[in-house]
Amino acid sequence: MNFEQSGQARPSCKRKNKEIETVEAQKQDLAAALAKELPLDEETVFGLIIPCKLPEHGDLSFPCFTLAKSMRKNPALIARELAEKFTDHPVGTVTAAGPYLNVKLDESNIAAKTLTDIFDSEQYGSSDKGEGQTIVIDYSSPNIAKPFGIGHLRSTVIGRAIKNLFEYQGYKVIGINHLGDWGTQFGLMIAAWKRWSDEYDENKDPVDQFYKFYVKINALTREDKSVKEEARGYFRKLEEGDEEATKLWHFFRDTSLEEFEKIYKLLGVQFEYKQGEAFYNDKMEPILKKICDKGLAEESEGALIVDLDKRDTNLGKVLLKKGDGATLYATRDLTAAYYRAETFKPAKILYVVGMPQKQHFHQFFKVIELMGEEWASGLNYVGFGHYVGMSTRGGTLVFLREVLDRTSAMAKEIAQGLKSREQIELTDEEVNTVAQAVGIGAVIFFDLKSRRAKDLEFDFDRLLNLKGDTGPYVQWTYARCCGILRKNDREITADVDFSLITGDEARALLKMLLRFPAQAQKALDQYEPSLIASYLLDLSRAANSFIHVNNVIKSEDGLRNARALLIHCTRKVLGQGLKILGIEALEKM
């Protein structure tokens, strides 16, 4: 494999950026070489090349079945003939295995290219392809005066990871926490507060108490119809800017937000904007007028709707205004979308919201599309499944604290074990830091490790199990690499003898490292942080296997430097992956 060639321009398949090249470049070279011998163009050949599943097959593979048809020849024969043409070819060792043409790339070249790339780059696999483009991402979005649910936790964690993935490719990303801070329920909240405010205890969880008020007043409306009227009156006052009502609204909002902030702090999440629904309150009328002017809206049963069923869709009807003239969810989301499109001029607007709301989003996307807005194509719904088998009693903060309590105990126990084996010593403060990072890491990783659209089974024991497919395993691998580099205590340099990096474990590890840029891109394309999570597990396994059989500090100079470089690069990629997911990487644990 001639790596120098990879920088050359290829007319048929253009490269997006330098970093992605590493793995793709080799495929490109192979495709170019094969295309010369075959009645297919380079792009077609490129699309057919697959990575080998088994290491003994090599690195890249070209199945000859499609050719068998057009060439009217046995695919195994085609493979054999091709292999003969590629003896001593710079792409690598080419062999025929049945109907497959396998290519084994030169090992020390892979090592040299990959490790030098990682060593030299600030952020391996990042790029500036998104430069000049803005992405708006709407995530987390809890409701004021209601518990921060586990669904909001998912939205927060998934949204943040997707945000990081975009930033990794140079996009400017605006994260918006679209708070549920408006609507008739605030009338109810004020009515409740009027009745029971003296029951409110500042020392207890405020959101929990608000929610109890809310449930209680709701029950009351069923007994006494006048309460609903009263609440509606309060909400009207709020809309009119009445001083007392506004003050209470601020109180509910600020107090709830303060509580939510504790969760965000634990997770390490920050938003560019916290523009809730209230923010769009005075912006809805012009949008409604626009939709009416376009002739999309109609009156039905006293309400204002857009009937999408009439427009070749099966999306149902979108309610813009209730019979009493009040606006709804869809109205506010439409308004928010217009506001964001006009204010930020984004390439895309993403909504990270649970699957049950899929139809709602597709409905109002469709309305915008029917309005003829060209930015409609940039609207993306990023749904996720919910946890099953989880009790949401106590809310998310209580849940997180329970996780932290338990990991804290485990961390202490493990630290004690490490100390007694004289392996590593941690101060009490360090143990606490580790416990917190591991607990939060476990929660985040659990959430991100499977594909977002699927429901996932919640299991406390599985989450807290520090073995196996978990965030702590990845964190631990990172810390282990740090430990080795600490003890190595030499300056890392990319000027090493790459031919010394040999063996199955080293080769597997290198191939994993090589995959990272393409994987980061794929995760971004699919809005799928789980691809990073599963990659980190694969990388960690490869790293631990390597470390197990390849000692660094007991090796002779040249070998020691080469292995240290490999560990250094592994540590770097692990750290970058963890950072994308929003999980803290620890030097010691």
Add this chain to the structure above:
RNA sequence: GCCCCUAUAGUACAACGGAUAGUACAAAGGAUUCCUAAUCCUUAGAUCUGGGUUCGAUUCCCGGUGGGGGUACCA
């Protein structure tokens, strides 16, 4: 009723239409002269069902069954 999603070892999850369906937990066995054993190495175990497309289907299409969600005045 209609619409959408989903079905893989005992369990939880993977698998651009490609070779022997991966990984983890749990189970059985092994490694502690180990730079962090929160580790590593073995073993055993799975594609809901019936058709179709294809050289090739867990993957794509159609039917069935099971599970989840949505189906206008909540968000």
